[in-house]
Structures are given as structure tokens and as C-alpha cells.
Amino acid sequence: MALSARELTQNKSSSIIDFYKNVRARTMEIVAPLEIEDYVIQTAEFMSPPRWHIGHTSWFFETVLQAHKPGFRVYSDDFLFYFNSYYEGFGARIERPKRGTKSRPTVRETVAYRNHIDEEMLKFLDSRQDDDQVRSLVRLGLEHEMQHQELLVYDIKHLLCDQFDAPVKPMPTRTVKVEGMAEIEGGLFWLGFGPHEGESANKLAHSKEFAFDNEKPAHQVFLQDFAIDKALVTNGDYLEFIRDGGYENFRWWFSEGWEVVNRDHWRAPLYWESNEGGWMVREFSGLHPVTEKLQEPVSHVSYFEASAFAKWKGKRLPTEAEWEKAACYSEHTQDFPWGDERPDIAKANLFENSYWSVAPIGSFPEGSTPSGCHQMIGDVWEWTTSDYVPYPGFKSEFDEYNDKWFVNQKVLRGGSYATPQLHIRSTYRNFFHAHERWMTSGFRCAKDL
Numbered sequence: 001m002a003l004s005a006r007e008l009t010q011n012k013s014s015s016i017i018d019f020y021k022n023v024r025a026r027t028m029e030i031v032a033p034l035e036i037e038d039y040v041i042q043t044a045e046f047m048s049p050p051r052w053h054i055g056h057t058s059w060f061f062e063t064v065l066q067a068h069k070p071g072f073r074v075y076s077d078d079f080l081f082y083f084n085s086y087y088e089g090f091g092a093r094i095e096r097p098k099r100g101t102k103s104r105p106t107v108r109e110t111v112a113y114r115n116h117i118d119e120e121m122l123k124f125l126d127s128r129q130d131d132d133q134v135r136s137l138v139r140l141g142l143e144h145e146m147q148h149q150e151l152l153v154y155d156i157k158h159l160l161c162d163q164f165d166a167p168v169k170p171m172p173t174r175t176v177k178v179e180g181m182a183e184i185e186g187g188l189f190w191l192g193f194g195p196h197e198g199e200s201a202n203k204l205a206h207s208k209e210f211a212f213d214n215e216k217p218a219h220q221v222f223l224q225d226f227a228i229d230k231a232l233v234t235n236g237d238y239l240e241f242i243r244d245g246g247y248e249n250f251r252w253w254f255s256e257g258w259e260v261v262n263r264d265h266w267r268a269p270l271y272w273e274s275n276e277g278g279w280m281v282r283e284f285s286g287l288h289p290v291t292e293k294l295q296e297p298v299s300h301v302s303y304f305e306a307s308a309f310a311k312w313k314g315k316r317l318p319t320e321a322e323w324e325k326a327a328c329y330s331e332h333t334q335d336f337p338w339g340d341e342r343p344d345i346a347k348a349n350l351f352e353n354s355y356w357s358v359a360p361i362g363s364f365p366e367g368s369t370p371s372g373c374h375q376m377i378g379d380v381w382e383w384t385t386s387d388y389v390p391y392p393g394f395k396s397e398f399d400e401y402n403d404k405w406f407v408n409q410k411v412l413r414g415g416s417y418a419t420p421q422l423h424i425r426s427t428y429r430n431f432f433h434a435h436e437r438w439m440t441s442g443f444r445c446a447k448d449l
């Protein structure tokens, strides 16, 4: 049974079981077009074989059962070793770059493990669904699984790209022209998730919904007046940077970025290929001349590349507070750029749209902000200049989940075409290292006023 977003996100005990079934089923829908050989290959150190994701997300729920179900017996010590990602607290584990070096557990064994954990979890949930602690742990496990659904899309793209038979739906054709920058007034701004002064009762009810600990607490920050691009930077914009010798000129790059450009011979975003006719972009839908994709947001760029482009353009990247204010504040705070309603396929390009691709600029006029910024939710995660550090007043709600990554990473905002609708929020803080670009990352620029 399909539940509405509102029903699923409310903390109703009756729906947690349906929520569990829905999320677990979608993971298997994503991998369904894979052939058995595809599940075990690791094409780069930063990606994981699909078999690992479907086992690891089950391992996560097995740790819940271990901690909360009296008499629960571990399925297999070998599986605990193979499917633990990075949790020191759960013992020894295989190193990430070696996840593709083993053919066992087999895919069949991994699916059997997954089914076993599901049976145990459903029995457990049936008996403990009124237990707040259990419900919030299971909710975390489902949010974790949705994160891995997005990672599966990145990893399958790296593994197979256009050889993967993705269930792609046609892109909408109606677009509106989007250009220029929105001017946003500065002053004190409540950044982050949770109750704060001046909120309506309706907003306070929303703040009881799920958010990660790293989005809390809401706190005031001071912003100068600033301007932010109404549109994401496009392939067309980025092609100008390349044609102007952007990748050959040290002056646009951070020192660390320039090192990577030279070490890895970067000349374009990941998935761009040069041939005699010019630059081509490889996507799930095939190999296309970039000249047919000029109006689409550039994606698979690192923080280094986004920053170099911004400097070349005479602009800069926004901070996460600037991004969040532009995305969900006009006269008062709202949950999303368009208002308080959760995303649907007319407002943002998220996983449920099934485009398996970015959408042209101006494809989602219903999702724009009152100030005219488009596609802030969906399409690409947007790089910000902000370091991924705890907000003032941060309290860790789960060991080793978010808090141990608070160093040397940058915050990205807004979700991508691979993010499930139920998973995204305007306050959501994603984070990656400055050189990473296998995820769906893009950007828009800002400038001082």
C-alpha cells in the first residue's frame, strides 16, 4: 500500500511497519535490473559493489535487533565483518577499498540474509511499535537506507552508466527562462532544524518530524546582504570555463585543487569524454554531445572545480546559511522553497521523478522560491563554502553516525535526482571531501552586495 508522504513522516506507530516495507522494497527495485555479475564488482575505491549495499543496510537493522531484541542470535560473524561500513563500536570490518575483492557472501546468500533480517524486524516491530526509542532507531535505519539508495544510484552509474537498464521516464519539456541573481537581505537568520522564536504552531508541529542530529539545533546567524544565482550553473556555462582554458590556468584554483587537476589530469567534470567532435557527456540514457545538454545543470564536479568556476566568473560559492535563507525564507521561514508542503514530482526533480538525470533549467517553475531561485531542491547537491562542523549546541543522537565526520569536509545542500522525496529537507546537510565528484554534485554562485 502506498502511503502519502505526510502519513509516512508522521510519528504514527501504525505506519512505521508500512514505512519499513516501502523503503526496504525500493532498495531491491533499484538493483532489480542488475545481472548477477554486476553485484560484486568494485570499479573504484570510493564506490561499493551493489551486493555490499543490500547487505550493509540489513546489517544496520541487525545491530538494532542485537541491541533491543532479547535472545536475538547473530546471523553470521562473517557477514558482520563484511557488511560493517566504518563503525568502530561494532568491531572489525573489511577495508572499504577491498569490498570488491571477495565473491562471498554470494548475492544469493546476501539476499537470504536480507530476507531473514526483514522477517525478524517485522516480528520485532509488531511487538515494539509503541516503543519510542525503537521507533526512532528504526526511523534512523530507514533514513540510512535511503542514503544508501542514493549511493546505489551513484555506484551503479560508475559501474555501468548507460549499460544499466534504468527505468527512465521522459523529461518534461516545458521550461521557463531563468536568469540573473536574487538579492537577499541580510540580518539575523535562524539556521537549522527545530523550534525557534517566531514560529507558528503549524511550524512547531513540523519540527517534531525527523531530522538528523547535525541539522540541530536551530540557532541565529548573522548574514550580510548577498545575491545568489536564480539558476544552477549549467553545462553551457561550464563549457565556457573549459573553453577559456579554466583547467589550464592555476589562478582560478585552490592550491590543493590545482594539485588534483594536474595529478589526475582533470580537463572536465567526471563523465565528460572528449572526442573529435568536442565534449560528450555519458549518462544513464547514453552518450550525448554536451551541445545538446547546454541548458542542464552541470553535475559531477568537485568543490575544487565549483570554486574555480566561481572565481573565474567573478563570483563565489554561497555559505550554507546563505543557501538556506535563499531556499526557505522570504517573510517567514518555510519548510521548502515553494512553501510548507513536502516535495512532489511537479516541484522538484527527486528520485520519484525517475528521470535518472538532471533536468533542464526552468523545468520546475512550481518549485521556485518567491525570490525566483529555481531547482534548489533536487537535480544536484549544491556545494557551499561551509565546513561540515557541528552547529553551536549540537548533541550527538547516535554514535559514529554524523559526529565523527566533522572534519575536512564541505557541506552540500538540496538533494539530487537520486534523493528520495521523503528523505530531503531544506535543512539537510550532506557532506563530501573537496576532491570528490562521483556523487551528483553541482552548484550555483553567490556574490556580495
Ligand SMILES: [Fe+2]
Pocket (backbone or CB within 6 Å): 056, 085, 144, 148
Ligand atoms: Fe551506511
